[in-house]
Amino acid sequence: MTVAIKKVGVIGSGQMGNGIAHVAALAGFDVVLNDVSGDRLKSALATINGNLTRQVAKKAISETDRKQALDRITSAESLDALADCDLVIETAIEKEETKRKIFHEVCAVLKPEAIVATNSSSISITRLAASTDRPEKFIGIHFMNPVPAMELVELIRGIATDDMTFDTAKAFVAKLGKQVAVSEDFPAFIVNRILLPMINEAIYTLYEGVGNVEAIDAAMKLGAHHPMGPLELADFIGLDTCLSIMQVLHEGLADSKYRPCPLLVKYVEAGWLGRKSQRGFYDYRGDKPIPTR
Numbered sequence: 001m002t003v004a005i006k007k008v009g010v011i012g013s014g015q016m017g018n019g020i021a022h023v024a025a026l027a028g029f030d031v032v033l034n035d036v037s038g039d040r041l042k043s044a045l046a047t048i049n050g051n052l053t054r055q056v057a058k059k060a061i062s063e064t065d066r067k068q069a070l071d072r073i074t075s076a077e078s079l080d081a082l083a084d085c086d087l088v089i090e091t092a093i094e095k096e097e098t099k100r101k102i103f104h105e106v107c108a109v110l111k112p113e114a115i116v117a118t119n120s121s122s123i124s125i126t127r128l129a130a131s132t133d134r135p136e137k138f139i140g141i142h143f144m145n146p147v148p149a150m151e152l153v154e155l156i157r158g159i160a161t162d163d164m165t166f167d168t169a170k171a172f173v174a175k176l177g178k179q180v181a182v183s184e185d186f187p188a189f190i191v192n193r194i195l196l197p198m199i200n201e202a203i204y205t206l207y208e209g210v211g212n213v214e215a216i217d218a219a220m221k222l223g224a225h226h227p228m229g230p231l232e233l234a235d236f237i238g239l240d241t242c243l244s245i246m247q248v249l250h251e252g253l254a255d256s257k258y259r260p261c262p263l264l265v266k267y268v269e270a271g272w273l274g275r276k277s278q279r280g281f282y283d284y285r286g287d288k289p290i291p292t293r
C-alpha cells in the first residue's frame with residue numbers, strides 16, 4: 001500500500017535541494033522549495049533553470065517540459081508554506097542539531113499523514129526520526145550528487161518506519177526514474193561507508209606527501225577509471241559535508257580507521273569548502289581550477 005504523493009516540500013536549497021526539486025518537478029510533482037535565505041532560493045531557481053536548459057539543448061527534454069517543470073516549483077522562506085505537502089524532504093546542512101530543529105518546526109505545520117524524509121548522507125535515521133512526532137512516517141531518501149545525472153537513491157528505514165512509508169518512498173523514487181538500493185541504518189549507509197573512507201585516504205595521501213593534488217586525481221581517474229579524482233570529488237561534494245560524514249563514521253563505529261584527516265579539518269576551518277566556496281583542493285576563482293597543493 002502506498003500514499004498518494006502530489007506535493008513535495010524540499011527544505012534547503014543548496015546543491016542537493018535544487019537537484020531534488022529539479023527531478024521532482026520534471027516528474028510532474030508540485031514542489032515547494034524552502035530555505036532560510038532568500039538569496040539562496042533565487043540562485044537555486046537560476047541553477048535549476050540552467051540545468052533544465054542544458055537538458056533541452058541536449059534534447060533530453062522539450063522546451064515545454066522545462067517551462068512546466070519551472071512552473072511547478074514555488075519557493076518559500078517560511079516552513080509554513082509546506083503545510084499541505086504530502087512528502088517533505090529535508091536537505092539542509094549535514095549537522096544533526098540543525099536537522100533536529102527543522103524537524104521539530106516543520107512537524108508542527110504539516111498534516112498528520114505527511115511523510116517526512118531526510119537526504120542525510122550519514123546521520124542515524126532512527127535518531128532523527130525520534131526528533132519528530134511521527135517516527136513511523138519518517139525515512140531516509142538519500143540522493144546522489146548531481147541529482148539529475150545520478151541513477152541511484154538509497155532508502156534507509158529507521159527502526160520505526162512503517163511499510164506504507166517505505167513503499168511510498170520506493171514508488172516516489174521509481175517515478176523519478178531512479179533505482180533504489182536499500183541500506184540498513186548504520187553510519188553513512190552504503191555509498192558513503194565505502195566512498196568517504198576512500199576520499200579521506202586520498203587526503204591522507206596528500207597530507208603525507210605521497211603525491212600532490214594533480215597526481216592523486218590523475219592516478220585515480222586514469223589508473224582506476226573514476227569519472228572524477230577523489231580530491232576533485234571531495235570539492236564537488238563539499239569539504240564540510242565530507243568532514244561531517246567522516247565524523248559520523250568515526251564516532252558511530254568507534255574505529256580509528258575512520259579518523260578524519262587533519263588536512264581535511266584544516267581546509268574546513270579555513271572556510272575552503274570546495275566548489276561552493278570557490279576554493280578547496282582546487283582554486284576555482286580563475287578560468288580553470290588550479291590545485292592548491
Ligand SMILES: CC(=O)CC(=O)SCCNC(=O)CCNC(=O)[C@H](O)C(C)(C)COP(=O)(O)OP(=O)(O)OC[C@H]1O[C@@H](n2cnc3c(N)ncnc32)[C@H](O)[C@@H]1OP(=O)(O)O
Nearest residue numbers: 051054058060121143144145146148149191192227228237
Ligand atoms: C556525499 C553523498 O552523500 C553521496 C554522493 O552523492 S557521493 C557523489 C556521487 N557522485 C559522483 O561520484 C559523481 C562522479 N562524477 C561523475 O559521475 C561525472 O563526472 C558527472 C556525471 C558529474 C559529470 O559527467 P561528465 O561526463 O563529465 O559531464 P557531462 O557529460 O557534461 O554530464 C553528464 C550528465 O550529468 C549532468 N550534469 C553534470 N554536472 C551536473 C550538475 N552539476 N548538475 C546537474 N547535472 C549535471 C549533465 O547534464 C549530463 O546529463 P545528461 O546525461 O542527461 O545529458
Ligand SMILES: NC(=O)C1=CN([C@@H]2O[C@H](COP(=O)(O)OP(=O)(O)OC[C@H]3O[C@@H](n4cnc5c(N)ncnc54)[C@H](OP(=O)(O)O)[C@@H]3O)[C@@H](O)[C@H]2O)C=CC1
Nearest residue numbers: 012013014015016035036037091092093094120121145237
Ligand atoms: N553534497 C553532496 O554531494 C551530497 C549531500 N547530501 C546531503 O544533503 C544535505 C545538503 O547538502 P548540500 O546540498 O550539499 O549542502 P549545501 O551547503 O549546498 O546546502 C545546504 C542548504 O541548506 C540551507 N540551510 C541551512 N540551514 C537551514 C535551515 N535551518 N532551513 C532551511 N535551509 C537551511 C543552507 O543555507 P545557508 O547556506 O544560507 O546556510 C544551504 O542553502 C546534507 O545533509 C548532505 O549531507 C546527500 C547526498 C550528496
